[in-house]
Amino acid sequence: MQETDICIVGAGPGGATAALHLAQQGIPSLLIDKAVFPRDKICGDALSGKVVSELKRIHPELPERLSQQPVQLPSWGIHFISPAGHKLSVPFxxxxxxxxxxxxxxxxxxVDFDNFLIEEVKKRPEITLLEGMDISSYTRENGQIRLSDSSGSINISTKLLIAANGAHSSFSRHIAGIKQEPEHYCAGLRAYYKNVSGLDQDNFIELHFFKDFLPGYFWIFPLPDGYANVGVGMLSEAVSKRKINLKREMLRMIAEHPELKKRFANAELVGDIKGYGLPLGSKKRTIxxxxxxxxxxxxxxIDPFTGEGVSNAMISxxxxxxxAAQCLVQSNFSADFIQAYDKAVYNRLWKELKLSRQMQRLLDYPWLFNQVANKAATNKALAETISCMFTDLDLRERLKQPSFYMKLLFN
Structure with missing residues (x-):
């Protein structure tokens, strides 16, 4: 039996960030992952400004180190393509x-970004990293949590468990009681293509909202060496209700949509099309x-509108x-004491998640989406306002106000 004060299960961005911040305070932790790094993670691969800010919080030099990696591209914004085909370009x-x-x-x-963080983890003597260990059992014993694998060869007892092992975390489902709810869950597919034409010279990511695929969206994110991350996402509730085969729809759009057909004419699918689930932060939960x-x-x-999860994982x-540091100081690992964590996370993220939920619902009104995109394409002041909404939550609050849309429609 191995005993530790803090055990972190899952060494992706959330778990690695927790371990690195603990190390900065001189606090040891045990970090476990079922994979051996580098390992792939199905994702859109975009790293927002919030990710850059969190890297700075770990170490001021980390963003610069990332920028020197050949595996990344700097991205300067997002192209939203409305159902009517209007392009709304929003620089960060x-x-x-x-x-x-x-x-x-x-x-x-x-596969590259997560490994970048793991290389930072390996530099810290305070962090014990165990790779290739799949924890399958969690039990309570003597006021602690005991972890073990299916063979029983791994036995760990910890005062505090940080579960950062992803959307399909068995601990979240079976111990914490987090349920998968179709109205708060998104189904996604991701593929890598080479030689997609028409990618933005400043590496803007693209979100296409095709009329016949709403409330889903199609994305193209440029990558180094002529690659692009291409995929689709849609609320699980809509997928089930409409009996949609996401893979078939994705390939149909690439083959038949006039704009995509042209851009993918000489493109090559590299590897398989892979599916994944995104548990959305569109409702508050006990975490x-x-x-x-x-x-x-x-x-x-995960952000309900953009599908971004990396930055929120790092923030949490x-x-x-x-x-965790406070728990150790106070020798208090009770739910009542740890509830301060929930308050801190939602104090930082809830307003943003709630507004993104409102933006997600805008997809139920494609004519309004078209109007916003069309006006912004010809109105510099509106385009600048929408750009600022990505960093200014007070501005984004306007999206909830009917007066914002009334002015758009009648001015």
Whole structure:
């Protein structure tokens, strides 16, 4: 039996961030993952400005180290293509200069970004990293949580468990009671293509909202060496209700949609089309309890509109480390004491998640989406406002106000 004060299950961005922040305070932790790194993770591969900010919090030099990696591309914004075909281009920073400014975001395959963080983990003597160990059992024993694998060869007892093991975390489902709800869960597919034409020179990511695929969306994210991450996402509730085969629909759009057909004419699918689930942060949940905290996808913190999960995983990992340090100081691992973690995470993220839920519902009104995109294409002030909405939540709050749309429609 191995005993530890803090055990983190899952060494993706959320778990690695928690371990690194603990290490910064001189606090040891045991970090476990069922995979051996580098390993693939099905994702859109976009790293927002929030990811860059969280890297800085771990170490001020980390964003610069990432920018020097050949596995990434700097990204300067998002193209939203409305159901009517209007392109709404939203730079992450208005009036940016790609030749001189520091990028606000990046695009990198998760196999590379996650390994980038793991290399930082391996530099820290405070972190014991165990790879290739699949924890399958969690039991309570003498006021602690006991972890073991299916063979019984791994036995760990911990005062505090940080569960950061993803959307399909057995601990989240069976111990923490987090349920998979179709109205708060998104189904997605991801594929890698080479030689897709028409990619943006400043590596804007593309979100296409085709009329015959709503409320789903189709994305194209450029990657180094001529590759692109291509995929689709749709609420599980809609997939089930409409009996949609996502893979068939994705391939149909690539083959038949006039714009995509042209751009994919000489493109080559590299590898398989893979599916995954995204537990959305569109409702508040209890994400901690006696002796444990949930982090990232295990806590269902994915943005309902953009599908982004990496930054929210890192934010929750940072707050988990803060709470863990307090638990050790106070020798208190009770649910009541750890509830401060839930408050901290939702204090940081809930307003943003709630607004993204409102934006997600905009897809139920494609004519309104078309109007917003069409006006913004010809109105510089509106385009700048929408750009700022990605970093200014007070501005984004306007999306909830009917007066915002009334002005769009009649001005």
């Amino acid at each position: 920073k208005y009036n940016y200069n790609s030749a001189h400014d520091t990028p606000s975001g990046y695009i990198a395959k998760r 901690s309890g006696d002796n444990y905290m949930l982090v990232g996808d295990a806590a269902s913190l 990992g940072r707050w988990a480390a803060t709470q």
